[in-house]
Amino acid sequence: xxxxxxxxxxxxxxxxxxxxxxxxxxxxxxxxxxxxxxxxxxxxxxxxxxxxxxxxxxxxxxxxxxxxxxxxxxxxxxxxxxxxxxxxxxxxxxxxxxxxxxxxxxxxxxxxxxxxxxxxxxxxxxxxxxxxxxxxxxxxxxxxxxxxxxxxxxxxxx
Numbered sequence: 402x403x404x405x406x407x408x409x410x411x412x413x414x415x416x417x418x419x420x421x422x423x424x425x426x427x428x429x430x431x432x433x434x435x436x437x438x439x440x441x442x443x444x445x446x447x448x449x450x451x452x453x454x455x456x457x458x459x460x461x462x463x464x465x466x467x468x469x470x471x472x473x474x475x476x477x478x479x480x481x482x483x484x485x486x487x488x489x490x491x492x493x494x495x496x497x498x499x500x501x502x503x504x505x506x507x508x509x510x511x512x513x514x515x516x517x518x519x520x521x522x523x524x525x526x527x528x529x530x531x532x533x534x535x536x537x538x539x540x541x542x543x544x545x546x547x548x549x550x551x552x553x554x555x556x557x558x559x
Contacts, residue, residue: 419499421472425479426500427465433492436463438515440487444495448481449474453505456513468505475499 425445429436436456445451445467453468469475479497487493507516 419501421476422499422501422503423469423472423475424500424502424505425467425469425475426498427467428496428498429463429465429487429493430496431486431492431494432463433488433490436465436487436493437512439512441465441467442515442517444482444485444487445478448478450517452518453507453516454514455505455507466500466502466505468502 427441434440438454438456441454441456442451445454449469451467452470454465456463456465458464467475467478469478479499482495483497485495487495507514510516510520
């Protein structure tokens with residue numbers, strides 16, 4: 402893959418294009434903001450259930466692989482999102498191709514990789530769960546401190 406005279410990505414391959422797959426190869430050009438799972442999931446989940454996603458740099462170009470449950474869902478996403486800009490002003494343009502992959506291997510969930518089959522809510526749900534857990538721990542600590550203060554107060558009255 403290289404840059405053409407217009408400054409956009411060209412996918413250089415020696416293989417004929419894949420006509421169908423449940424996995425899309427996403428080439429991201431004119432990058433103004435580093436892509437992340439949350440942003441791409443918001444866009445790609447509009448067209449169906451995203452099962453897995455991985456984002457990486459290859460030859461100094463951002464790419465992603467997005468796995469849907471079936472070829473038809475991936476084809477619909479490709480039809481509507483090919484050429485889409487993630488941000489106003491034409492930034493982070495998406496060029497989509499069908500991938501030769503059928504099943505992505507995702508090792509850990511983070512800003513660049515996510516397996517929505519094992520952590521369905523994605524990064525947003527993970528952040529919400531972490532915040533809820535922290536709030537519950539804080540509330541439990543306050544309750545324990547209040548019980549301790551009440552016990553000391555009761556002991557002082559006796």
